[in-house]
Structures are given as structure tokens and as C-alpha cells.
Amino acid sequence: KKSWLSWLKRKNNFPNLLVVIFLVSIGYLLYANLGRDALFDWDEGIYAELGRQLLLTKNILVSFWNGAPWLEKPPGIAWVSALGISLAGETALGARLLMPLFALYTLGVVYRLGTHLGTWRHGLIAMGVLATFNLFLGRTRAVNTDMPLLASITTTMLFLLENRPAWWVALSVFGGVWFKGIAGLLSIIIAFPLMLHKSKQYILSTIIHSALFILPWHTYAYFMYHGEFTTPYFLEQVLRRATAQIEFHFENRWYYFTYLWENLGLGVILVSAVGVISLLARRSSRYLLWWVLIPLAIFTLAKTRLFWYILPIYPALALLIAEAIGRWQESKTNRRVVSILAVGICCQAIMVTSRSVEIHKLTAPTSDRLHVAQELGKLQLGTLAVLVPPSERLAEALLPSVARLTSSFRYGGMPSVPFYYQGSVEFYYDVDKFRALWESNHSFISLIAQDDAKLVPPNYKILVTTPTYLGIAREAK
Structure with missing residues (x-):
């Protein structure tokens, strides 16, 4: 018993143990009955078929859907879907098999980001809060490109905060592009305030490495397909969505503000605001304000508006809430109270996740x-x-x-x-x-x-x- 207690006290092993317990618990819930529900249209149906077609065509550079080239995004999601299908069969379970890993990874990175705000308590709160957000949970089990993008954004921020090599940052940015296309560059846009604190040599190295990672596939796709590539990939998925309301998506200008109000509630917004005030007061980590405001501005100005586009700001909101709660640690008593709150938030996140995945629902009818x-x-x-x-x-x-x-x-x-x-x-x-x-x-x-x-x-x-x-x-x- 004494050796066990000494291990917990050594090198912050106790917080690490809490993180592991939390991630294992969430992971168990996310994988429970993962293949129970049929694939939902549209995204899951498309991306699952891309993986199935990859195994048929053996083409790892160009995705196919229903036997024809599919060039709206790079083949990152096809790779993930195909790997899952090769392990678990041509089923919904196979297509989704690896998706919860992106969510668990993102939660782990958000914990690390939270520790940069102060202590491990900040990290635990941020990680737990993120896992209570419905929009986040809704993408954790489905075949989608939004969770890989979130992993790319959070990783890019972490690498910059921890002064990792420039090629690490470039690789993280590439990960977002590999799954999301040009929209994956959002990770470097969000990271812009942190890049300003880097040397010119570091910034140049990041740009060069990013180009080395990103350009080869785009060059290949262009010379192979020309307009068949540029039209869906850039003209439609980027320009048209930014400048026109497409496919019956006629939401008004303030759609995202309304969505955040209804989806998060007044309490979350107010506590996040307290976090903003705290950061401004101590002139620290103000990059979180950019992280929230810039994506919100970009997607608000774009004409086509879908609710899941706003997901990239959710880790920043979780970190702001962690700042609001975690800043009260001046005394030993306060630290204990914050520790209890952090653990309580994580327990609440586990319960919310359990309800979200409908853990007791064993079967679901196919349409x-x-x-x-x-x-x-x-x-x-x-x-x-x-x-x-x-x-x-x-x-x-x-x-x-x-x-x-x-x-x-x-x-x-x-x-x-x-x-x-x-x-x-x-x-x-x-x-x-x-x-x-x-x-x-x-x-x-x-x-x-x-x-x-x-x-x-x-x-x-x-x-x-x-x-x-x-x-x-x-x-x-």
C-alpha cells in the first residue's frame, strides 16, 4: 500500500492516472455497440463506400464512390474507413472502427493544452467539459472528417505551445488537409497568434515542410483529372460554399450564434465569458480568443452554414471554462475544491457520454x-x-x-x-x-x-x- 501511494505522488502520477481512467471509460462507451445503428446519410454512407471501394480498387491516392472517382477531399477518410473494414468486415462497425480513436486522442491533447493554462486541474476540467458537448459527442462515433480536423487543430496548437520542431507542426497541418481538404488549413489560421511568437526561420521551415507534405497529392490529382478535380475540390467545396447558399441550406446570418445559444445554453456561455475576462486580466493565453472568434467569423460570413462547421471552436470553449474554474487555486483549500470540481466534471462527462451513445440500447432497426x-x-x-x-x-x-x-x-x-x-x-x-x-x-x-x-x-x-x-x-x- 505504501509503494502504491508513493507511486501516485511521484511525478504527478495521480493526475495521469485520472486521465487514463477517464479516457478508458470514455473509450469503452464510444466503442459499446458501435455497429448497432445503420450508417446515416449523408456523410457516413459516402465515406464508408470510399473505404469499401479502396479495398476493391487498391488505389490509395484517389477515392472512388460507386465505381467513379470521388475528388471532393483527399483520401484520408477513405484510408481510415478501409482499414476498419479490413479489420471488422464490410459493416457499419468496420467503417466506424477507428473513428473513436480520433475523439480520444483529441481529448488527450485538450488535457495537455489545459495544463498550459496553469495546472493539471485545468487540463482535467477542459477535457471533461469537451466530452459533455453534444456536438462533439455526436461526431465521436460516426464516420466523418470533422473529428480528424479537430485532432489536427488541437495538435497544431499543442506543438506550437511546446516548441516542437517545425516539421511536426507542418505534419499536423497536413493531417487536417489530408482529411478535410483546403478547409484543413483552418488549423494554421487558428494557430496564427502562436506563430507570431516564432522566429522567421521557424515560420519559413513550417511553410516549406507544409508545402512538401501537402502539394504532391494535389499536384498528382490535378494532372490526372484537371477540371474533374478542381471543380468539386476547390470551386464547389470552397468557393461555392463560401459565396452561395447551396442545397437548401438557407440559414440566416446569425445561424451559428443561435445554434450556440440553443446547443450550449446560457450557463456555458457565461462561464466561457468569465474565462475570457480572466485571460484578459492576466494577459495570458489570449490565443484562445482568436481560436473562438476567427472560425466563428469565417463560418458566419460564408453563405452555406451547417451546424457541425462550428465544431472547431469547441475545444477553445472548453479551455475557457477551465480557465474560469481553475483560476481559483491561490490556497490549498481552493485547490482541493477545484480538484473535486475537476473530477466531478469528468464523472459528469462519462454519464453524458453514456446517455449520448444509448449504452443500454442493444439493437436498432435498419431502414x-x-x-x-x-x-x-x-x-x-x-x-x-x-x-x-x-x-x-x-x-x-x-x-x-x-x-x-x-x-x-x-x-x-x-x-x-x-x-x-x-x-x-x-x-x-x-x-x-x-x-x-x-x-x-x-x-x-x-x-x-x-x-x-x-x-x-x-x-x-x-x-x-x-x-x-x-x-x-x-x-x-
């Missing part, structure tokens, strides 16, 4: 269309012809050209279908073209909505039926 696609895929009958549902056809008819991207109607409103079908899928928006397919002299299988059965000539055989979707076959004449 009708994914069930039909999965059952048809078992038959291995070739390309699946999908007549997109009436709601998707209506959206295609109503969306003006100025609000469209080349990929707006590439996915048929159901990008998970190719992954569950595990084969080639062709989406039909034009009912006449779909009917013409039925008049051709060859056999095929199709997925249609129950409401669209009346649009199909009656010479079909039902293979799979659900309340809302049908799997049907047409035999050659």
Missing part, C-alpha cells in the same frame, strides 16, 4: 431501403437500378441551378445504398428513363419506393418487400 439493398446484394445480380423516391425527385426539380453542386444529385438522396448493396448502383431521377429501362430486352433488379410501384410496368417479380420500399426484378423477354 427499409437499406434492408432491401442489403437483401438484393446477397443475390449478386449485377447493377442495381434505383428509382429515387418522390421526395428526392421533387428536390431535384425545385433546386435552382445556382444552388447546385455537381454532386448534389449524384447520391440519389441515399448514399448508403451502394455500401449495403456492395455492388454498382445506378440512380434514376427521370421516371421516363426508368420506364424505358423496363422496355429494354435485358434482365435487371431494382429498388423502388412502394408509392412508385404504379409507375412500373406490371411484368416484375418482387424479391424483397417492406412497408416503404420494394426490391423487384425484371427478366429478359
